Amino acid sequence: MKSVLPVLVVVAALIGLWYAAAVPMNVRGVLDEAERAGAEVVPASGAERRERAVWTLVVRNPGAIPATWAQERPRLPAPHQVAAELWDTTAGKSITSKRSLVYHGWVTLSATLLGFAIGTGLGILLAVGIVQSKVMDMSVMPWAIVSQTIPIIALAPMIIVVLYSVGVQGIIPKAVISAYLSFFPVVVGMVKGLRSPDAMQLDLLRTYNASAAQGLWKLRLPASMPYLFASLKIGIAASLVGAIVGELPTGAVAGLGARLLAGSYYGQTVQIWSALFAAAILAAALVGLLGLIERLVLRRMGVA
């Protein structure tokens, strides 16, 4: 609770910086529009203005500053424009409309969740295999670690095209990319977690004559929960990035990635920013939800 005030101050400072940055970013566009509308602009011709630095333009035309926060297609939209667009496209439209961010968000979210479920499921299975079998540990684990240093996302366009050519489309290709991105963090985190019981605890189970399966269910899996949740949080953020990037190369018509792409084609900056913030809110909500589940589970287990 102590950090509420500092966080608010930092956020306010960032928003203030954003408003300040919007002035020099947009001033040229505003002055061009003002000139076309017949208003008084210093210097008067566009060619002359191109010679000047943005700061001199701001100082010479102080009257243009409010207009830089209210342009139709600004280079950098002001925070309230993005907030208005977000509100307009979530609450203002019916959720089945093609222009509703809720609709696009759901398209991305469903692929994210499906991929996340597949990725974490397979990841946990592989981690159990690695911990139980020495051969798998020695042969697979180094590759799992190396694969974390590879920009796996480069595979995204290919996965989509390959799956398309065998007749799979829609949600599945995006989910495959999501699964792929969340898979390795979960494997590495889970292996660490399943190995976290110390020698004393393992010895105790041995004195009980516990089988390997009993050791897994009664000691290793419960002990791995904190590690599991830490890697789940990384995994879901990676899944969301995967689903968004998966929408880029196909020219998808729905989803947050498609909104980003369409916005960048048509110069709709406000639309790009609102899609970006929708993605950020989604990511924050997913990570926050996992954090809540983590707290409940760990408290129920008496760990935290």
Added chain:
Amino acid sequence: MMLVALALVLWGLGWWLNLRIAEGPHAQSRAARLAVPLIFGAVVLAVWELLVRGLQVPLVILPAPSLIAARVAGSLPILWADFLQTFVKGALTGYVIGCTAAILTAVLVDRSDFLRRGVLPVGNFVAALPIVGTAPILVMWFGFDWQSKAAVVVAMVFFPVLVNTVAGLRETTAMQRDLMRTYAASYWQEFFKLRLPAAMPFIFNGLKIATTLALVGAIVAEFFGSPTLGMGFRISASVGQLSLDMVWAEIVVAALAGTVFYGLVALVEKAVTFWHPSQRG
């Protein structure tokens, strides 16, 4: 069918060999630790090759490793130009700028307790967001060439490095700081001799995370527009022409670049934080 059967036999053989080594008396030796993953990797490649040939998988779905290797060998100039554009100009420039800015910001933030308590949660929050999404905006601002890619990389690596550095600079104990004070150390003496070295494991953790992010940022930013070269451009263009061997060749280059980049940062870490328990094991 012969080739498929051969693939299965080879798989069994490789597994048996690894089983023998892993369960054998020399399982902990360095050679065994190196040999087992290498055998596994080689078997996977061989099985891939045999299955693709045996089942006559079309090129559009999965090219054989030999075909990919031939493509890599055959188009080295293109791959090298793409590598320079995306990795050296885009990713590396952005990485250096972003990490330097993040570490300097962290040092500034660290001077005020109020700022630190505000920046840490905000930074942690932003580090979890899909920052790749800023790519279309930055491409619009900085043009199609490598500058916009470097800008995306800066945005991506900044927050993970910032958060790790700020956390690392808090790592000293009160006892250590008191000792420095009894020596009458100035702020900067304490900083360079105690707090910065103590923060190094954390900083390098951030730097290592940032290596992968840098490559991802540079490649994905090219999907939003680029000059007619670069790894991301080549991948999306080749996917469009269905020449998947070229895509795989770029992925091989990206994987190598990512691994070597990470390895180099890890090497520097080893030299700088030689005193840390995790490096002495």
